Amino acid sequence: MYIQLLILPFLLFLSIGLFGRFLGIRGTFILVISILTILLIISISLLKEVVIENNSIRIELLKIVKNDIMDINWTLYLDEIASIMLIVVISITLIVLIYTYDYMISDPHSIRFNLYIILFIFTMIILITTSSLPILFIGWEGVGLSSFLLISFWFTRFDTTLGSLLALFMNRIGDIFYLIGIFISLILYGSLDIITIVSHPLFNSDLLIIFFLGAAMAKSAQLSLHLWLPYSMEGPTPISALIHAATMVTAGLLLLLRLSIIINYSDFILIIITIVGSLTAFIGGTLALVSLDLKELIAYSTMSQLGYMVTIIGLKYYNLSFFHLLFHAYFKALLFLTAGSIIHTILDIQDLRIMGGLINWIKISYIVLLIGLTSLTGFPFTTGFYSKEMIINQSFISYGLWSEFIYLITLLSALLTILYSLNFIIRIFIKTTRLSIFTLKNLHYFSLHLTISLTILTIITIFIGYLFREWNLLLNFNNKEINLFISNYGLIIKLLPLIFFILSFIILMKWKLKVPLRFLPLENQYGFKSLYTFISGLFLNLSYRILFKIFDSGYIDLLISIMGLNIYKLSEKLTDFIDSPSSGSSIWSDKNLNGNKSNIQYLSILLFSFFLIFNLF
Known part of the structure; x- marks a missing residue:
């Protein structure tokens, strides 16, 4: 039964996201209030079992990673903290949504607002009910x-x-x-x-x-x-x-x-x-x-x-x-x-x-x-x-x-x-x-x-x-x-x-x-606003003047320009060769062949430098 604490909010989120425009504001409101009321009843029964009867509930939902280094399981862990917090979170959300119906009635996007709130509560329930640090x-x-x-x-x-x-x-x-x-x-x-x-x-x-x-x-x-x-x-x-x-x-x-x-x-x-x-x-x-x-x-x-x-x-x-x-x-x-x-x-x-x-x-x-x-x-x-x-x-x-x-x-x-x-x-x-x-x-x-x-x-x-x-x-x-x-x-x-x-x-x-x-x-x-303004300005200047102006607009753009120029020269020579294959001054003569080899080597070095810098940044 307690797995419904996760399943119902998730299904509610999908329902409003897919069919909210067809349900309308009133239909969405009725659906949300009904589901949250059910969740509140489940939470109250959980409180009785956990706090009053002094039990704790541990349900393993999913094995995500299991190897020699780490073991990550999605476990539903319901103790005193989880049971009380569930009642507080769900009850306040229920009251807030009742309040929202009139407060946001004139907003044309109120259904989207309800969708975000349900996502908020679903993720909060995940946070409350798990004992795994990665799932939390x-x-x-x-x-x-x-x-x-x-x-x-x-x-x-x-x-x-x-x-x-x-x-x-x-x-x-x-x-x-x-x-x-x-x-x-x-x-x-x-x-x-x-x-x-x-x-x-x-x-x-x-x-x-x-x-x-x-x-x-x-x-x-x-x-x-x-x-x-x-x-x-x-x-x-x-x-x-x-x-x-x-x-x-x-x-x-x-x-x-x-x-x-x-x-x-x-x-x-x-x-x-x-x-x-x-x-x-x-x-x-x-x-x-x-x-x-x-x-x-x-x-x-x-x-x-x-x-x-x-x-x-x-x-x-x-x-x-x-x-x-x-x-x-x-x-x-x-x-x-x-x-x-x-x-x-x-x-x-x-x-x-x-x-x-x-x-x-x-x-x-x-x-x-x-x-x-x-x-x-x-x-x-x-x-x-x-x-x-x-x-x-x-x-x-x-x-x-x-x-x-x-x-x-x-x-x-x-x-x-x-x-x-x-x-x-x-x-x-x-x-x-x-x-x-x-x-x-x-x-x-x-x-x-x-x-x-x-x-x-x-x-x-x-x-x-x-x-x-x-x-x-x-x-x-x-x-x-x-x-x-x-x-x-x-x-x-x-x-x-x-x-x-x-x-x-x-x-x-x-x-x-x-x-x-x-x-x-x-x-x-107390100066915190000025401090964060200074820090953010410092990092913005660093990223603009060094990373962008020097590396991106400077070195990387220069490398790309040189590569483009060499590729252009090689393509021109290749075009000349194709246009006149029987010419006496073929590019495959010993003199031209040595020159093209040096160009190709230079181009290879530039390509390697470019990809190295690209991977670094």
Whole structure:
């Protein structure tokens, strides 16, 4: 039965690709929703068998390569991580597609959009359900390709094409790291199966983890490889929700969680992971604080929350990282879809500076966005509280060289989350509006499918944290024991985020956002934008001035010209010989024969040089 998790999405992709134009928008919608509902039911039954009954399922689907060097099998491996992630991915995709039906109803290419989403989910399911590193790489690449297609869906826009190319190129860096990691794992372990690798951990796996960490940093938008994340907002809002909630950005974290056992054996790698994650959380928060674009602000918020997840992996609390990933998926999807509904309502305006006062027109959006933001900030008894608050607490009691630094960074990141969340909601709903009269008279209010999808996500966001608050203790990770209570400073530490929330609200309302929140280093993303511009310009100049101008237009063109000239001269002499075969001055005389031999030898040398250079370049 569980093989249907792969077969049904694949058949659905083929059906929409071949017959989507005949089914129409409504027929495609009904077919997609029906298949995804079946997949969700299968995933729930899988969760019952794997998590509640404590079983794991391993089904060998296909032997791809089997020799003395390597053994590559496509194996369906369903454990706790896979079963829970399948429910999250499929349920959020189902909600996003319900939302998409009305959001993209006026787009003539909405069927193609649904096709790309199904491809996205199919490759994500491959990534989740396999234990083979090469097969996981197929899903890894498929998710990257699908994201490129979805971000560039409106390909006639320049910014959309730029954003999709940036996402593609950034993820190519991660792909290179991943491929090198595959070769190193084959050398160290003689196997490409994750289960085999983690069953026989080695103490000298630092190099392997560094390369897989580089791959995860590119996929999960960690610091220095994060530039693609805000640019991916140029695509349609539903795919922004899907990328940032449950699919692409979680792929890198899933890879690290799968390899958590061998990560445990390297203190050096754990320190690197912790520093990278904490700095990502902090810098993502500062960039969100100064962002003036509605969707870009939420994108930087995603970057900050991903930093929390990576930080707690470095502290060996893998359960907390996984559950913050799950809870974050739902309330971040809620934030993005609500933001999309606001943009749709005010005629595609995304600039926060000209919004304001919308609480008088769209009170439902205000309530829904408030629920999502309180979960994001970790307000007590909201969904984000049950994972984020524990991350901050465990970073406080972790003993190590960097524990005080990590705790300070995570606490400051929590403060920044509160600040940009309040800034976000005040700019949109509370301060005086700057929208034109035409916009206010032509507001597009919610349709049925938008309302259904937002209602479902709101209910899930309110209750999922409380209902599953203790499930993080059930997962079989090789992590440190979670201390549920903190001695001595417990109450003060637990109340700090709430105190920050109240103080931030008072400060922002007192100053009424008159304090400028824009600084040059933040606008330039701490110099990363300039750095990547310099690097890309350097390589472009190198490829143009040396490879093209000198080798291609210079040496290679010269060789071809000389060869052509010699061939032309030889053809002229051959023509003369054919035209006058009985002439006394035959080219086959001793004098001419020696000259032609030298020409033929010269031509042979040129041909050999040409083919040698061609093979080299």
